[in-house]
Amino acid sequence: MSRLRSRAALLPVVLCALLVAACGGAKEPVHYQADWQVFEATDTLFEEATLVVEATPTGPGVSEELHIGGEPDETSVYTVSEVKITRVLKGSASEGDRIKVKQLGGEVDGVEFIEDETVYLAAEKPYLLFLETYPDAPASLLNPKQAQYPKNAAGDFVSLPGNELTMTKAELARLAPGK
C-alpha cells in the first residue's frame, strides 16, 4: 500500500515534467520514411546510376531546406555534403570536381527531421558512390545503404550493414572496364 501511495505521489511530478518538456523544451521531431528501390545485383545499381565516383566529403554535412519539386513553397530537410571526386567510373564529371550530395534528414530551426535508414557520409573518409544527379538539386544516393561503400585502409570497399551487395575491385573493373 505504501508503495502504491509513493507511486501516486510521483505521478503529478512526472506529468509536470512531461508538460514542461512538451511546452518549453525540445520540439517534436518530424519523421521521414521513404520507399527506395532495392537492388538485387551490382549491374542494375551501376546501370541506373547517372554518376558513379570515388569521392571524399570535404567536411561534415550541413542541414538545408531544399526545394526538390512539388508546390513552389514545398521544402524538404536534407543533410548536404560537398564531396571531392577522386575517380570517375560513370557519368559527366572530372577528377577534382566538387559536387553536393544530399541525404534525407537534418535539423532546421531546432526541429529534427529524422530518417531512420539514412547513414550519413563521414567527413574526410573516401567512398564509392552510386548517384542520381539533377539539374536543380544536389545529387542523391540511389539507395541509402546500397549506394555508398566506404573505402577501408586496405583500399577495399565495405558494404554497410543490411546491404547484401558486395563491391570488390574486380567487380568494379567488370562494371566499368577501362576506368
Next chain:
Amino acid sequence: MAVLLGLSLVVTSSGPAEAHSFRWGMPSARQQIRPYDYNPTWQTAMDRALSNWNVTPTPAYFPKGSSPNTITARSYSDSWYGRYERWINTSGYYFKIKLNSRRITASATNFSNFVTSVLVHELGHGLRLGHNSGTSIMNDRRNRNSLTKPQQHDIDDVNAYY
C-alpha cells in the same frame, strides 16, 4: 501533450509484430485524407490504394474529408518512389505522403499497380507498419508492379497495433 502521445505509442507497442513496428505511425487507424485531384490514371491508382486498406478486416480506414493528412504526386529530384512524413501541430499528429512521379514512371512496367503499391506501402507507415522482409506490402523488395494489397502479415500487424 505531444510527449504524452508519444509515450502512449511506445508502451502500447506490443504483440507478435513488435519487432518491425514503426513507432512514428498515427495514434488511430482511422485517418481522413484531404481530397486530391489528378488525371484519371493517377487518381484511379491512388484511390485504389485507399480502398485496398479500407476493405481489410482491420480498423484501418482512410476516407476523404477535411484533414491535414495529404497525399501529393509530383516530380521530385530525389531517388525514392514514395515518402511518408509524420508531423505534429496543435491538434495532434498528421502525415504527408509524397509520390515521386519521375522515379515511378522510370521504373514501372505496370504503372497503375506500381502507384497503388507505393501508396499502400506509405499508408502502411501511417498504420505503424515498418519495413520487413516477408510477404508484405512493407517489404521494400516487393514487386511493385504486381503486389498492390496489404498481405495477411500486414493485416495481422495492424490488428495487433490497434
